[in-house]
Amino acid sequence: MSQSTEIAPMAAGSPDRLTGFKTFWHYFSVNRGAVIGLVVFILLVLAALFAPLLAPYAPDVQDKTAFLRPPAWQTGGTTQYLLGTDPVGRDILSRLLYGARFSLLIGAVVVTLALTGGITLGLLAGYFRGWVDVAIMRVMDLILAFPSLLLALVLVTILGPGLFNAMLAISLVLQPHFARLVRAAVMAEKSREYVVAAKVAGAGHLRLMLKTILPNCLAPLIVQGTLSFSNAILEAAALGFLGLGAQPPTPEWGTMLASAREFILRAWWVVTFPGLAILITVLAINLIGDGLRDALDPKLRRS
Amino acid sequence: MTKVVEGKNIVRDYHVGGGLFRGARTVHAVKGVSFSVEKGKTLAIVGESGCGKSTLARIITLIDPATAGELLIDGNKVDIARDGLTKEMRRKVQIVFQNPYGSLNPRQKIGDVLGEPLLINTDKPAEERRDLAMKMLKKVGLGPEHYNRYPHMFSGGQRQRIAIARALMLNPSLLVLDEPVSALDLSVQAQVLNLLADLQDEFKLTYVFISHDLSVVRYIADEVMVMYFGEAVEYGSRDEVFSDPKHAYTKTLFAATPRADVASIKARLAKKKAA
Amino acid sequence: MALLDIQNLVVEFQTASGPFRAVDGVSLHVDEREVLAIVGESGSGKSVSMLAVMGLLPWTATVTADRMMFGGRDLLKISLAERRKIIGKDIAMIFQEPVASLNPCFTVGFQIEEVLRFHLGMDRAQRRARAIELLKQVGIPEPAERLNSFPHQMSGGQCQRVMIAMAIACNPKLLIADEPTTALDVTIQKQILDLLVSLQAKYGMGLIMITHNMGVVAETADRVIVQYKGRKMEEADVLSLFESPKSNYTRALLSALPDNAVGDRLPTVSDMLFEPAPSGAGA
Numbered sequence: 001m002s003q004s005t006e007i008a009p010m011a012a013g014s015p016d017r018l019t020g021f022k023t024f025w026h027y028f029s030v031n032r033g034a035v036i037g038l039v040v041f042i043l044l045v046l047a048a049l050f051a052p053l054l055a056p057y058a059p060d061v062q063d064k065t066a067f068l069r070p071p072a073w074q075t076g077g078t079t080q081y082l083l084g085t086d087p088v089g090r091d092i093l094s095r096l097l098y099g100a101r102f103s104l105l106i107g108a109v110v111v112t113l114a115l116t117g118g119i120t121l122g123l124l125a126g127y128f129r130g131w132v133d134v135a136i137m138r139v140m141d142l143i144l145a146f147p148s149l150l151l152a153l154v155l156v157t158i159l160g161p162g163l164f165n166a167m168l169a170i171s172l173v174l175q176p177h178f179a180r181l182v183r184a185a186v187m188a189e190k191s192r193e194y195v196v197a198a199k200v201a202g203a204g205h206l207r208l209m210l211k212t213i214l215p216n217c218l219a220p221l222i223v224q225g226t227l228s229f230s231n232a233i234l235e236a237a238a239l240g241f242l243g244l245g246a247q248p249p250t251p252e253w254g255t256m257l258a259s260a261r262e263f264i265l266r267a268w269w270v271v272t273f274p275g276l277a278i279l280i281t282v283l284a285i286n287l288i289g290d291g292l293r294d295a296l297d298p299k300l301r302r303s
Numbered sequence: 304m305t306k307v308v309e310g311k312n313i314v315r316d317y318h319v320g321g322g323l324f325r326g327a328r329t330v331h332a333v334k335g336v337s338f339s340v341e342k343g344k345t346l347a348i349v350g351e352s353g354c355g356k357s358t359l360a361r362i363i364t365l366i367d368p369a370t371a372g373e374l375l376i377d378g379n380k381v382d383i384a385r386d387g388l389t390k391e392m393r394r395k396v397q398i399v400f401q402n403p404y405g406s407l408n409p410r411q412k413i414g415d416v417l418g419e420p421l422l423i424n425t426d427k428p429a430e431e432r433r434d435l436a437m438k439m440l441k442k443v444g445l446g447p448e449h450y451n452r453y454p455h456m457f458s459g460g461q462r463q464r465i466a467i468a469r470a471l472m473l474n475p476s477l478l479v480l481d482e483p484v485s486a487l488d489l490s491v492q493a494q495v496l497n498l499l500a501d502l503q504d505e506f507k508l509t510y511v512f513i514s515h516d517l518s519v520v521r522y523i524a525d526e527v528m529v530m531y532f533g534e535a536v537e538y539g540s541r542d543e544v545f546s547d548p549k550h551a552y553t554k555t556l557f558a559a560t561p562r563a564d565v566a567s568i569k570a571r572l573a574k575k576k577a578a
Numbered sequence: 579m580a581l582l583d584i585q586n587l588v589v590e591f592q593t594a595s596g597p598f599r600a601v602d603g604v605s606l607h608v609d610e611r612e613v614l615a616i617v618g619e620s621g622s623g624k625s626v627s628m629l630a631v632m633g634l635l636p637w638t639a640t641v642t643a644d645r646m647m648f649g650g651r652d653l654l655k656i657s658l659a660e661r662r663k664i665i666g667k668d669i670a671m672i673f674q675e676p677v678a679s680l681n682p683c684f685t686v687g688f689q690i691e692e693v694l695r696f697h698l699g700m701d702r703a704q705r706r707a708r709a710i711e712l713l714k715q716v717g718i719p720e721p722a723e724r725l726n727s728f729p730h731q732m733s734g735g736q737c738q739r740v741m742i743a744m745a746i747a748c749n750p751k752l753l754i755a756d757e758p759t760t761a762l763d764v765t766i767q768k769q770i771l772d773l774l775v776s777l778q779a780k781y782g783m784g785l786i787m788i789t790h791n792m793g794v795v796a797e798t799a800d801r802v803i804v805q806y807k808g809r810k811m812e813e814a815d816v817l818s819l820f821e822s823p824k825s826n827y828t829r830a831l832l833s834a835l836p837d838n839a840v841g842d843r844l845p846t847v848s849d850m851l852f853e854p855a856p857s858g859a860g861a
Contacts, residue, residue, distance in 0.1 A: 026594040193406040197469070200364060201420040203395045215410040352734075377773060404618035459620075488619035489790065493834040493844035500842060517765060522836035522844070559768035561793025563835060565820050568796050578777070 027295035034291020040284035048100040055094035056082075059251040063089040068267045084269040088258060092269065096277050102252040103233045103281060106167055110232035111225050113171035118178020119214070119221070125179065126186030127209050137183070140176035148173045149238055156244045163246040167238045169296040173235070174228050181224050185217035219296040226289035230282040237278050253278050306378070307477050307509040308363060309339040313372035315358050332358040334533040335372065340526070342476070343503065345510040347524035347541075349517065349556070355533040356513050361479045363511055364398040377476060386466040390424050397470035401482035403462035407454040413440070413465055414450040420439075420472045435472065442505075443498060460491030464498065471502065481513045496523060517560050521545055529553050580607040581752055581784040582631070583668075585644035589623070589630050589808075592638040600626045600639075602808040608752065608784040613775065615787045615799035615816070617831075624788050628754050632671055633661055634660035649751065667697040670745035674757040676737035680729040687725025693747045712743040717773060729739045737765035739773070746777060752784040753777075759794065771798055792835055796820060804828050 027036055047054060069085040070077040077084060083092040113209060125136040143151065155169035190213060198212045239245035240254025248259055253274040260270035315333040333355040340346040350356045361367045362374065368384035375381070376395055379389075400406040408415060417436035421427050427435070437447050442463040454462055463483060469476055480499070484492040496519065502508060514520050520527060520541075527544040529552065531535035536550040548554050589601040601623040610616045610785065618624040630641045631653065646653045649668060653661060673679045681689060690712060691705040705724070713721035716739040729737055738758060742808055755774060759767035775798055780787040787798055795802055795816065802819045804812040804827065812825040823829045832838065833845045 023594045034387075193400045194408040195400060196366060197398070197400065197406050197466070198408070198419065200366060200393075200396075201399050201469070202390060202423040203419070204423075207423070212408060216408070351765060489792070489831055490619060490834050493836070495844050496836065516836075517764070518836040555765055560767040561767070561771075561791065561797045563792040563820065563832075563837060564797040565817070568817055568820055571797065575779075 022237075024295050028291050031291040031294050033287040034294070037284040037291065040280065041096075041288060044100055044281060044284070045104065047097055048104050051097040051101055055091070055097045056080075057091040057094040059090065059095045059098040060249050061090065061094075063091075065089070068263065068270070071269050072265070083273050084267070086256070086270050087263055087267075092273050095256060096253070096273060099251045099253045099256065099274070099277065100281075102163070102246060103236070103252065103278075106163070106170075106236040106252075107229040107232050107285075109167050110171045110174065111229050113168070114175040114178055114228060114232075115221070115225060117171070117175040118162060119182050121175075122179040122182025122187055122213065123209050126183035127190065127205070127213070129187075133183070136179070140179050143173065143176045146173075149235060152239060153242070153244065156239060156257045161244045161247065163236075163250065163252065166236055166245040170232050170235045170239070174231060177224060177228065178221065181220055182217060185220060186213055189216050222296060223289055223293045226285055226292055230285040230289070233278065233285075234282055235279030305342050306339045307342050307376070308511070309373075309375040310359075310363070311337050311373040311375075313337070313359070313362060313369045313374065315355070315362060315367070315439060316370045331533055333369075336528075336530070336533075336535045338512060338528055338535070338538065340477075340509050342347075342509055343507045344357055344525040345503070345512055345523055346526045347512045347514060347520040348528050348529060348530060349514060349520055350530035351515055353532075354530040356530050357481060359530070360398070360479050360511065360513050363477075364396050364479045365392065366398075390440075394424055394473040395475055396477045396479065397475040398475060398479040398481060399463070399466050399470050399483045402486050403459050403466055404486075406466050407462055408452075411454070412450070413452055413454070413457075415575070416465060416469055417472055420469065424473060436468075439468045439472060440469075442502070444494075458491070459487050460495060463491075463495050467495075467498065467502070471506070471508075474506075475508075477509045477511065479511045479513070481511075482515070484519060485514065485516060492519070499523065517556065529556065580647070581610050582651065582786075583607040583645065583647040584616075584627075584631070585646075587630065587641070587643040587646070589626050589635065590640045592640075595795055600808050601630070604805070604808070604810050606803055606813075610751070610784055611779075611782045613778060613785045613787060613798055613800045615789060615795040615802045616805060617789055617792065617795050617802060618805035619790055619831075621807060622805040624805050625756050626673070626808075628756060628788060632665055632669065632754070633658075634671075663697075666693065667748040668750050669752045669754065670748070670750040671754040671756065672738070672741045672745050672758050674760050676734055676741050676761065677729060679741055680737055682729055685726050686732070686787065687727075687730055687816070690725075690740070690744050690747060691743050697748045708747070712747055713740070715746070715777070716740070716743045717769075718743075733766075734762055735770065738762065738766075738770055742770075742777070746781065746783075747782060750783060750854075752786070754786045754788070756788045757786075757790070760789070760791070767794075774798070792832065799830060804831070835848055 043297055063085065066081060066085050067089050068087055069081050071084040072079050072082050081091050081093070083096070086092055086095070121136050121140070125133040152166070152169040152173050155172060159165040159168065195208060195212055198208055203212060236245055236252070237254030238254050238259065241258040243258060246252035246255045248255055256274040257271055260267075260274070263270050312335045313333055314331070314335050317330040317332055319328050319330055336355075336359060337465060338346060348356045348359065358367070362369045365381060365383050365388055373380060376392065376563075379392075381392055385476055411419075414433065415435055418432045418556065421432045437450060440447060440449060445461065445464055445468075447541075449457075454465070457465065478503045483499070484495050487495060497508070500523070503510060510523075512520070512523055524541045527537070527539065527541050528535050529544070529550065537544055537553045544553065544556060548557060584607065585605045587601055587604045588599065591598045591600055604627055606614070606616075606624070606627075609810070616624045625798070626635070630639070631646065631648075633653075635641065641654070643654060648664065651664075653664070674805045680686065683714065687706075687709055690709040690852050694700050694708055710721045713724055718724050718736060718739050724732075729740075732834060753774075758774065759770050771794065774785065774787075777783070789795060799816045801815050802813070803810055804819075804825065805810055806827050811827045812819070812823065814824065819828065820832065823832060830845070836844060
């Protein structure tokens with residue numbers, strides 16, 4: 001009765017999951033950028049999955065007759081190497097396609113690690129409050145106080161360079177964002193009446209945290225997850241560029257950039273294409289993230 | 304008659320933590336309230352916002368402990384601050400909240416909403432839980448087709464029916480109703496009040512009914528307690544309180560309640576013309 | 579002469595599941611010095627139609643009407659800029675949630691003076707004097723000190739008084755009150771209703787009272803419109819509405835009042851199956 005502009009409640013009927021997805025898609029598809037991002041991302045995933053079929057060469061095969069061959073449409077280029085070759089005669093297109101596997105792997109692993117850690121810590125902090133909250137959140141603040149790349153650098157130096165250690169370091173750096181988000185959401189949800197109702201029904205702490213509260217905190221997490229996905233790819237590329245991430249000859253995009261550094265002036269394609277790959281991927285994922293935010297956050301819904 | 308719930312001199316203080324420039328202070332939300340309700344009866348607690356009626360509701364529902372005083376449920380003393388809460392006790396008191404939009408978990412199907420209390424408190428198998436939930440849905444005027452739906456697909460009145468069904472799943476002896484109809488439309492309000500009356504007759508339920516709406520209270524209550532700033536300023540049978548209010552605040556409250564009868568409209572219009 | 583005259587108002591919302599008609603062909607008029615109550619349950623479109631008059635609906639809404647005349651001008655035909663000059667000055671509105679309707683970042687004095695500056699272009703000293711006078715009129719004690727208070731330092735009832743002060747700041751010809759007392763306690767509700775009615779009589783304003791509460795209708799209105807699902811069910815002066823309701827829906831609503839309980843069960847609206855009458859019936 002209190003809603004002054006309430007529109008009649010949704011007609012009870014029709015299976016729910018479908019309508020839920022329909023409304024989601026309605027709001028998501030309004031955002032054209034997000035749809036483009038999604039299409040690009042799906043293409044990227046397909047490229048990564050079918051890299052062995054799509055790539056004309058293996059990523060580490062060298063052609064001793066074709067060092068620094070320019071892309072096909074430039075003078076001196078051949079259709080044999082569509083995007084040209086690198087200083088040791090490897091096909092850049094093939095390396096980019098295989099590189100997509102690494103980038104997506106990095107994103108997925110980092111987000112999973114950061115999400116798990118962030119949810120656990122944030123849930124504990126937001127649910128129990130008191131000293132648990134203080135202890136956890138001060139550590140998070142400490143991590144956030146460092147420039148993220150610097151901290152990742154320090155961690156990788158301690159752990160030793162390599163792709164896996166780089167992923168560990170990045171997830172540690174990204175994880176406080178998740179913890180803060182979860183904590184805030186949990187605190188907001190915890191005071192809602194349905195949580196008290198579950199308590200009156202006799203639910204214990206674990207059930208309240210995992211079954212009652214957590215599912216209602218997921219929407220902002222999904223958004224933050226996508227945005228972190230691109231962040232992870234960027235940071236991994238940066239670490240790779242600094243020589244602390246994936247080690248050559250791994251066709252990781254950041255590492256490719258690093259090893260092409262000295263040829264920037266002579267052969268633009270060796271740096272431009274990996275850079276473009278990173279740019280497009282990150283942009284696509286960020287666009288998806290924005291669309292998700294529009295679709296999942298009721299406050300931003302336009303009606 | 305047996306007393307289902309009895310409160311003796313219940314006190315609840317809140318300590319408001321001091322900030323940088325203010326010392327901590329104590330807010331007395333409930334100041335020594337005593338009451339008792341017999342089986343099958345309804346006690347209405349009336350008051351305006353901040354009078355401590357919701358705090359009292361949370362104490363009776365065993366959500367928050369009282370600072371001082373005794374609470375007896377079915378004759379047993381309960382002190383959750385000291386002894387914690389047994390499953391047995393938990394089953395005896397249940398609550399229905401005011402806002403039907405906030406009291407149901409948006410990500411839980413109705414079937415799970417109703418099954419959850421049984422899952423936690425009993426070791427009934429899934430099959431039996433499902434049957435009981437279906438039966439309860441019918442009891443509150445919904446159907447088995449609602450079992451697999453989510454809360455957002457229901458109207459406010461339907462949700463309040465679900466919340467009532469959830470509260471009844473454990474066969475409680477006492478049901479605390481915290482403003483159960485004040486968020487509902489007039490026509491729906493009547494339906495829910497009727498349902499509550501039906502259920503009370505059928506299960507011999509005891510109600511503690513919290514409300515600010517005197518017309519609803521007059522309709523449903525056997526006994527009425529009026530609270531004002533944490534104190535019970537008036538306590539007696541419904542007819543006593545409504546026909547002969549003793550305390551000045553109760554009189555103010557009655558006088559302020561808008562009247563929707565023809566005589567008072569005529570009186571108002573006459574007065575307006577004269578002015 | 580009618581102050582506000584609306585013919586055949588239709589408001590449609592674009593939603594994910596297709597267009598939704600919130601107001602369906604409602605016609606109404608308010609005269610000067612008249613209190614009109616629009617009563618209905620949630621989803622009856624009672625607020626939406628008034629928000630449409632104020633031009634406060636989101637972009638997903640389409641508003642059409644044969645005419646929407648206010649003070650001799652059709653609100654739907656004049657430019658947005660002209661309309662903004664009328665709204666807030668000649669038509670003012672107060673809302674259900676007084677605390678949420680005030681900006682928590684500014685003092686109430688600043689917010690009242692903002693209205694005066696925008697619509698009347700008063701200078702600083704004039705504004706302050708007028709703000710104090712307004713607060714005095716709506717019954718706030720120590721108005722000069724209260725100007726420096728923030729909304730959260732005041733009670734809900736006091737915030738609603740401030741909202742009323744802002745609404746009458748420019749001597750509007752029409753005041754629209756959207757459930758002005760629903761969020762308030764009964765004793766405060768009485769005070770606010772009395773205040774609204776006395777101000778209405780004092781300044782000769784038209785007052786539209788949107789409410790779901792039959793008691794509020796009985797205590798304030800001259801004339802009543804009953805709405806259901808975006809349609810007008812009945813229009814009558816207040817006494818005949820309560821004495822001899824014409825539409826089945828009104829009858830059902832009145833009998834659902836717990837005051838009118840006969841026996842130990844209440845009659846409910848669905849007990850009296852009714853056909854929604856076409857709009858305008860009973861007028």
